[in-house]
Amino acid sequence: MTYIAKPKLQHPDLPKNKLGYTHRDYEGAISTLCAGCGHDSISAAIMQACFELDLPPHRIAKISGIGCSSKTPTYFLGNSHGFNSVHGRMPSVLTGANLANRDLIYIGVSGDGDSASIGLGQFAHILRRGVNMVYIVENNGVYGLTKGQFSATADPGSKDKRGNASHDDSIDMVALALQLGASYVARGFSGDKDQLVPLIKGAILHRGASFLDIISPCVAFNNHSGSTKSYDFVREHNDAVNRLDVILPRDPITAELKAGEVEDIKQHDGSVLRLRKLDEDYDPHDRIHAMHYLERHKAAGEIVTGLLYVDREPEDLHARLRTVESAMNTLGEKELCPGAKALEAINAGLR
Amino acid sequence: MAQERINDFVIKFANVNGSGSASANQLFAKAILRMGVPVSPRNIFPSNIQGLPTWYEVRVSGDSYLGARGGVDLMVAMNPQTWDKDLASIDPGGYLFYDSTRPMPPARFRDDVHVIGMPLTEICNREYTDARQRQLFKNIIYVGALSALLEIELAELEKLIGEQFRGKDMLIAPNLHALRLGRDYAARHLDCPISLKVRRASAVGERVFMDGNSAAALGAVYGGATVCAWYPITPSSSMAEAFARHCKKLRVDKEAGLNRYGVVQAEDELASIGIVIGAGWNGARAFTCTSGPGISLMQEFIGLAYFAEIPAVIFDIQRAGPSTGMPTRTQQCDVLACAYASHGDTKHVLLFPEDPKECFDFAAQAFDLADRLQTPVFVMSDLDIGMNERLCDPLAWDDSRRYDRGKVMTHDELESGREFGRYLDVDGDGIPYRTWPGTHPTRGAFFTRGTSRDAYARYTEEGVPYTENMQRLLRKFETAKQYLPKPEFRKAVQPSRIGAIFYGSTSPAMDEALDRLEEKGVRLDTLRIRAFPFHDEVDDFISNHDQLFVVEQNRDGQLRTLLVNECEVDPAKLIPVLHFDGTPITARFIIREIAESLAALNIQPIKKSA
Numbered sequence: 001m002t003y004i005a006k007p008k009l010q011h012p013d014l015p016k017n018k019l020g021y022t023h024r025d026y027e028g029a030i031s032t033l034c035a036g037c038g039h040d041s042i043s044a045a046i047m048q049a050c051f052e053l054d055l056p057p058h059r060i061a062k063i064s065g066i067g068c069s070s071k072t073p074t075y076f077l078g079n080s081h082g083f084n085s086v087h088g089r090m091p092s093v094l095t096g097a098n099l100a101n102r103d104l105i106y107i108g109v110s111g112d113g114d115s116a117s118i119g120l121g122q123f124a125h126i127l128r129r130g131v132n133m134v135y136i137v138e139n140n141g142v143y144g145l146t147k148g149q150f151s152a153t154a155d156p157g158s159k160d161k162r163g164n165a166s167h168d169d170s171i172d173m174v175a176l177a178l179q180l181g182a183s184y185v186a187r188g189f190s191g192d193k194d195q196l197v198p199l200i201k202g203a204i205l206h207r208g209a210s211f212l213d214i215i216s217p218c219v220a221f222n223n224h225s226g227s228t229k230s231y232d233f234v235r236e237h238n239d240a241v242n243r244l245d246v247i248l249p250r251d252p253i254t255a256e257l258k259a260g261e262v263e264d265i266k267q268h269d270g271s272v273l274r275l276r277k278l279d280e281d282y283d284p285h286d287r288i289h290a291m292h293y294l295e296r297h298k299a300a301g302e303i304v305t306g307l308l309y310v311d312r313e314p315e316d317l318h319a320r321l322r323t324v325e326s327a328m329n330t331l332g333e334k335e336l337c338p339g340a341k342a343l344e345a346i347n348a349g350l351r
Numbered sequence: 352m353a354q355e356r357i358n359d360f361v362i363k364f365a366n367v368n369g370s371g372s373a374s375a376n377q378l379f380a381k382a383i384l385r386m387g388v389p390v391s392p393r394n395i396f397p398s399n400i401q402g403l404p405t406w407y408e409v410r411v412s413g414d415s416y417l418g419a420r421g422g423v424d425l426m427v428a429m430n431p432q433t434w435d436k437d438l439a440s441i442d443p444g445g446y447l448f449y450d451s452t453r454p455m456p457p458a459r460f461r462d463d464v465h466v467i468g469m470p471l472t473e474i475c476n477r478e479y480t481d482a483r484q485r486q487l488f489k490n491i492i493y494v495g496a497l498s499a500l501l502e503i504e505l506a507e508l509e510k511l512i513g514e515q516f517r518g519k520d521m522l523i524a525p526n527l528h529a530l531r532l533g534r535d536y537a538a539r540h541l542d543c544p545i546s547l548k549v550r551r552a553s554a555v556g557e558r559v560f561m562d563g564n565s566a567a568a569l570g571a572v573y574g575g576a577t578v579c580a581w582y583p584i585t586p587s588s589s590m591a592e593a594f595a596r597h598c599k600k601l602r603v604d605k606e607a608g609l610n611r612y613g614v615v616q617a618e619d620e621l622a623s624i625g626i627v628i629g630a631g632w633n634g635a636r637a638f639t640c641t642s643g644p645g646i647s648l649m650q651e652f653i654g655l656a657y658f659a660e661i662p663a664v665i666f667d668i669q670r671a672g673p674s675t676g677m678p679t680r681t682q683q684c685d686v687l688a689c690a691y692a693s694h695g696d697t698k699h700v701l702l703f704p705e706d707p708k709e710c711f712d713f714a715a716q717a718f719d720l721a722d723r724l725q726t727p728v729f730v731m732s733d734l735d736i737g738m739n740e741r742l743c744d745p746l747a748w749d750d751s752r753r754y755d756r757g758k759v760m761t762h763d764e765l766e767s768g769r770e771f772g773r774y775l776d777v778d779g780d781g782i783p784y785r786t787w788p789g790t791h792p793t794r795g796a797f798f799t800r801g802t803s804r805d806a807y808a809r810y811t812e813e814g815v816p817y818t819e820n821m822q823r824l825l826r827k828f829e830t831a832k833q834y835l836p837k838p839e840f841r842k843a844v845q846p847s848r849i850g851a852i853f854y855g856s857t858s859p860a861m862d863e864a865l866d867r868l869e870e871k872g873v874r875l876d877t878l879r880i881r882a883f884p885f886h887d888e889v890d891d892f893i894s895n896h897d898q899l900f901v902v903e904q905n906r907d908g909q910l911r912t913l914l915v916n917e918c919e920v921d922p923a924k925l926i927p928v929l930h931f932d933g934t935p936i937t938a939r940f941i942i943r944e945i946a947e948s949l950a951a952l953n954i955q956p957i958k959k960s961a
Binding site for chain 2: 055057058059061073074078079080081082083084085086089091092093094095096097098099100101104106120122124125129144177317318321322323324325328329331332333335336337338339340342343344346347351
């Protein structure tokens with residue numbers, strides 16, 4: 001998994017999770033992205049989320065498309081299988097993988113070029129199919145690997161490094177995800193790890209199509225003034241509607257809670273998503289309300305972040321297809337092949 | 352009265368699409384089959400749902416010639432739109448059966464054709480008041496009339512109606528009534544029987560009657576496919592639909608009511624193949640079915656699967672191209688597009704089924720091959736065998752057969768410390784080991800990518816590991832031969848220096864052509880190719896003959912190109928025989944082309960006339 005070996009030495013007092021793993025067990029190869037790249041913070045947040053959720057790394061599959069963001073799965077979870085597939089086509093590969101083995105956790109990593117342009121179709125259809133996954137778009141508004149062209153999420157009027165303004169309308173991935181049926185929709189910022197890690201954890205625990213739009217500034221091509229995806233701009237315009245905490249079944253519940261301030265959403269595995277409201281008006285279970293709110297605040301130049309929508313009773317692709325509980329890739333001749341006798345009956349019906 | 356033709360004629364039904372004629376025509380064909388007489392029907396249909404002309408051609412052949420014959424002996428002309436063309440297509444001395452409700456001027460007929468008029472519309476209007484009933488039963492009425500004209504046994508037709516409407520018993524009596532109405536009318540008013548007759552025989556035997564797409568779908572069920580991802584495209588859609596239908600019967604955990612399969616109708620062909628590759632990567636057997644335009648759309652992914660070495664099964668039910676081409680007409684025109692699909696240096700495994708039986712066999716085998724070889728495998732069917740019912744040997748399965756999942760390293764093997772390099776050729780056959788995601792906590796994970804990497808799946812842009820890997824893929828391609836179905840050799844009755852090579856749906860026409868050519872004293876050895884890469888037998892066959900005909904259904908001689916390229920043959924040695932007008936190739940065409948070529952080459956026994 002790594003091609004640059006990291007030192008094996010580790011501090012004996014490194015904290016371990018329930019599985020006995022340290023943080024190091026969730027790492028991948030050393031990143032080859034630019035120093036300060038937002039994507040590396042997202043990789044770190046993914047590692048932290050998996051560590052804190054006590055997930056065995058090998059039971060996670062990382063699937064990506066093509067681009068800077070899609071390179072990142074090499075840089076986290078080195079003991080997980082990864083698949084750097086085709087530009088814009090991560091969703092179909094992930095869908096197939098998920099059908100083959102419903103027991104793994106699927107993290108799909110994509111970028112704004114990968115998902116909002118070449119892969120917009122696949123982005124749309126994986127959400128409407130309800131594939132159980134965490135779909136992350138590391139959104140920086142530019143094509144990094146090809147050196148700074150605008151992507152489809154670049155806001156109209158925002159400027160590239162040479163000072164040219166984007167004249168096309170921008171695609172809001174969160175608005176699309178809400179419309180297309182994602183059952184967990186969040187927006188985070190790579191510069192706010194405290195907010196981001198619980199959002200990723202919540203997405204992993206959610207059994208349905210989770211979508212995370214993570215604003216992730218490109219330090220090489222889109223971190224200047226005039227950009228709406230720079231660290232400074234996002235910090236100044238960040239409107240967080242809520243704060244999420246993820247409480248695992250083993251965690252003691254400590255704080256006394258006042259009704260109305262927080263909401264506990266129980267997950268399938270017994271864990272709880274605890275949502276603390278920052279905006280009194282925001283209802284994360286009302287898809288239409290969320291869409292209105294987002295549009296209103298977008299018009300006011302704000303970037304709405306937080307857990308924007310969550311369906312308390314999500315349904316995933318396997319439920320819709322009514323597939324068996326066992327992973328498809330564990331089924332053999334006994335379960336799959338109807339045998340010679342059944343074939344004779346079929347032959348008899350064809351005469 | 353013309354000379355009697357028993358169990359050897361072609362009848363063609365000219366209908367309007369959407370008029371409900373298909374099931375009546377099928378009933379007609381099947382009744383003959385039940386009398387022990389082989390038939391081979393073909394739907395000739397437009398890219399349309401309602402209103403355009405459609406034809407159903409039934410070749411009745413006691414000798415079991417199942418290829419299209421060409422020509423028509425009895426035309427059932429039910430479509431005024433195509434009257435002139437239909438009339439013109441009847442062989443001299445043949446019959447025209449038509450609806451005589453509205454009188455037709457004598458000029459609209461032919462002198463050299465027997466005309467049988469029956470007032471079908473009038474009978475229907477008298478019998479039925481509902482417009483839809485009038486239309487539907489008209490079809491059954493003409494089947495009834497034909498049964499009297501051709502001496503088809505009424506009991507077989509009645510039995511089939513009973514079977515067809517089992518569970519919808521209300522429909523049985525009215526259909527039987529319509530059938531008898533037609534038969535009685537014909538017996539009373541028409542000159543029955545005509546010189547074309549069906550006579551009970553025992554030439555069908557144990558064979559079954561089915562279409563290639565249903566058979567291929569059943570092969571996928573037996574071969575252990577659990578994931579099917581597809582996008583609708585003629586003529587392949589019926590395969591995905593058949594897979595879902597078979598699975599509903601054969602793949603449901605009855606107690607829990609849960610499915611041991613998943614079918615996704617994807618948003619396009621790119622997503623279809625992506626889903627298949629994702630599932631294959633993760634250890635499930637997966638397939639997609641498509642046609643030429645779909646293959647074009649899948650190119651990038653096919654290259655990825657080849658290079659990243661991921662099992663995938665692709666059914667290409669070929670139709671005439673390029674572009675949308677003739678979407679409802681048959682061809683063998685994707686041979687090169689599939690053999691070398693994608694950018695960069697690629698070569699793919701192809702299988703060429705000749706009939707539904709081989710559609711079944713090769714479909715099931717394709718999943719073993721894809722797993723064994725860790726690569727995409729193409730099953731090259733076409734519209735002619737895919738969408739038409741064909742008489743073929745019964746499907747067979749050996750219960751002791753086990754799925755070959757190929758070289759998959761298990762948890763225990765990894766645990767025992769066995770070395771794992773995803774692209775490491777440990778056995779010298781070019782096939783490396785793979786692991787499925789989630790196998791072992793600390794060993795065997797790797798990163799799959801379309802970019803170059805070393806034998807341990809580590810990213811590299813170095814030239815040496817890249818070329819070594821590309822060479823290994825060639826070794827793997829060589830290894831593939833030992834697993835692929837071998838070509839079928841048919842020796843002429845006397846030693847011959849000329850031969851013919853053919854594949855796929857050309858088989859029945861070729862078999863018939865060989866018999867006729869033999870009668871003329873033309874001796875041809877033949878080789879039916881069943882797979883690519885080509886076995887050594889193909890090279891041997893070519894080098895053992897002076898001249899070879901390569902018979903195929905496309906314009907450019909695609910298999911011939913592949914032979915020239917892969918076997919390094921002198922192109923002059925391979926004479927193309929190419930049929931590509933969208934209709935299935937016929938024995939008549941093959942005989943004519945070969946006879947002309949032989950005459951031009953001045954080869955015995957056919958010499959230039961002057």
